[in-house]
Amino acid sequence: MNLVVLPAAIDVASEGAKRIVEIAQAAIAQRGSFHLALSGGSTPRAIFDQFATGGFPAELVGATQVFWGDERSVSNDHDDSNVRMARESFLEKLQFPPTNIHTPNGGASDLAAEARRYEAEILNTVPCNRAGEPVFDVIMLGLGTDGHTASLFPGTAALAETERVVVENEVPQLDTWRLTLTYDAINAARAILIFVTGASKKPVLDAIRAGGAGYPIEDIRGDNSNVTWFADLAAAGKEPA
Numbered sequence: 001m002n003l004v005v006l007p008a009a010i011d012v013a014s015e016g017a018k019r020i021v022e023i024a025q026a027a028i029a030q031r032g033s034f035h036l037a038l039s040g041g042s043t044p045r046a047i048f049d050q051f052a053t054g055g056f057p058a059e060l061v062g063a064t065q066v067f068w069g070d071e072r073s074v075s076n077d078h079d080d081s082n083v084r085m086a087r088e089s090f091l092e093k094l095q096f097p098p099t100n101i102h103t104p105n106g107g108a109s110d111l112a113a114e115a116r117r118y119e120a121e122i123l124n125t126v127p128c129n130r131a132g133e134p135v136f137d138v139i140m141l142g143l144g145t146d147g148h149t150a151s152l153f154p155g156t157a158a159l160a161e162t163e164r165v166v167v168e169n170e171v172p173q174l175d176t177w178r179l180t181l182t183y184d185a186i187n188a189a190r191a192i193l194i195f196v197t198g199a200s201k202k203p204v205l206d207a208i209r210a211g212g213a214g215y216p217i218e219d220i221r222g223d224n225s226n227v228t229w230f231a232d233l234a235a236a237g238k239e240p241a
Contacts, residue, residue, distance in 0.1 A: 001208070001209060001229060002225075002227060002228045002229060003209070003228075003229045003230075003231060003236065004228060004229065004230045004231070005231050005232070005233065005236045005238070006230065006231070006232055006233075007232065007233055008232050008233070008234075009042075009043060009046065009197040009198065009232045009234075010046065011232065012043060012046075012195055012196075012197050012230045012231065012232050013043060013046035013047045013049070013050055013195075014050060015230060016043070016047045016050075016140075016193060016195055016230055017047045017050035017051060017055045017056070018055075019193060019228070020036070020047070020138055020140075020193070021055065021056060021057065021060070023137055023138050023190075023191055024036070024056075024060050024064060024137070024138075025057075025060065027137045027190075028060060028063045028064075031127075032063065033063050033064070033065060034060065034063055034064045034065070034137050034138075035064075035065045035067070035125075035126045035127075035134075035135075035136045035137045035138075036064060036065070036066055036067065036136065036137060036138050036139075036140075037067045037068060037069045037136050037138070037139040037140065037181065037189070038066065038067070038068050038069065038082065038086050038140055039068075039069050039070070039082070039140040039141055039142050039150065039195075040070070040071075040072075040082035040085060040142070041142040041195075042197070043142060043195040043196075043197045044086075044140055044142065044195065045085060045089055047140075047195070048085075048086055048089035048090040049089055049090070051089075051090040051094065052089060052090040052093045052094065056090065056094060058094070061094055061095065061096055061097075061100075062097065062100070064096070064100060065100050065102065065125055065126070066086070066091065066096065066100060066101050066102060067102045067122060067125075067126070067136070068082055068083060068086070068102075068103065068104055069139055069140065069141065069150045069180070069181045069186070070082065070104075070150040070151035070178055070179060070180040070181065071083060071104040071105075071106035071151075071178065071179045072106050072151075072176070072178060073106045073107070073111060073176055073177045073178060073179075074106050074107055075105075075106065075107030076103055076105060076106070076107065078106075078107070081106065083103045083104070083106075087101075102118075102121055102122070102125060104118045104166070104179045105118075106178075106179055111168035111177055111179060112168050114168070114179065115164075115166045115167050115168045115179055116166075118166050118179065119164060119165045119166040122134050122165055122166065122185075123165060129188055131184075131188070133165065133184050133185060133188035134165060134185055134188065135188050135189065135190060136185075136188075136189040136190065137189070137190050137191065138189065138190070138191045138192075138193060139181070139186055139189040139191070139192050139193070140193055140195065141186070141192060141193065141194045141195070141217070141220065142194070142195055142196070143194060143195075143196045143201055143204065143205065143217055144204075145200055145201060145203075145204055146173075146204070146215075147204050147207075147208070147213065147214075147215025147216055147217055147218070148215075148216050148217065149194070149216060149217040149220060150180045150181055150186065151169050151171065151178030151179065151180035152169070152180055152182075152183070152216045152217075152219075153169070153171045153173065153174075153178075153216065154173075154215070154216055155172075155173075156169050156170060156171055156172075157169060157170065158180055158182060159183075159216055159219070161182045161183070161184075162182075162183075162184065164182055164184075165181065165182060165184070165185040166179060166180070166181060166182070166185070167179075167180060167182060183219050183220070186220055186222075187220065187221055187222050188222075189222065189226065190226060191226050191228070192220060192222050192226055192227045192228070193228055193230065194217070194220070194227065194228070194229045194230070195230050195231075196229060196230070196231040196232075196235045196236075197231065197232045197234065197235055198232070198234050198235055199234040199235065201231075201234075201235040202234065202235050202236070202237055205231060205235050205236060206237070
């Protein structure tokens with residue numbers, strides 16, 4: 001595990017924002033564009049706040065294509081929407097062009113059809129590898145106390161999906177459905193950044209570091225060199241050996 005331990009959650013946000021900008025600058029210099037998949041949660045919100053207050057250079061905005069790794073089954077203007085959170089925290093403030101913002105509609109009446117539509121939008125916008133998988137430059141992820149990431153929850157059907165990029169996923173333990181990227185779409189990314197903060201995450205992170213815990217996030221492997229974890233001391237307990 002490539003784990004970066006920082007003193008506090010704000011330091012995780014600062015380092016995360018810095019790392020994303022560095023990757024964006026390199027991607028735009030090399031390929032002319034930067035493809036970013038966002039996540040929800042308090043730590044990503046802190047990263048987005050960093051972007052909004054000068055942490056994301058204006059010259060990168062026009063070449064950045066923005067997506068989401070998952071979305072709740074709510075409309076994009078709902079208080080619980082990952083899309084709304086990102087829009088209000090930095091996308092609107094930095095005046096991202098509407099054509100650069102690719103939103104899943106969690107409030108769609110037919111989530112299966114919406115998953116297909118959003119999958120097609122991703123495949124038509126993000127460069128793909130030889131296996132036909134979209135290659136995002138950065139995918140941001142978090143970690144739930146049950147070991148889920150994106151909306152890949154324990155025991156759900158999406159964990160076994162091997163053909164799709166985006167699926168609708170029933171989450172019985174939350175009595176809801178979600179839209180989520182699949183393992184294949186996530187693991188094909190050039191960089192996978194996982195952000196973990198707070199003492200509530202320490203037991204699950206400890207188990208993952210020990211190995212073989214069986215949590216969904218443990219199947220986020222990429223090519224092992226492109227997955228970086230960022231944690232504060234509350235979640236990690238101490239600096240890694």
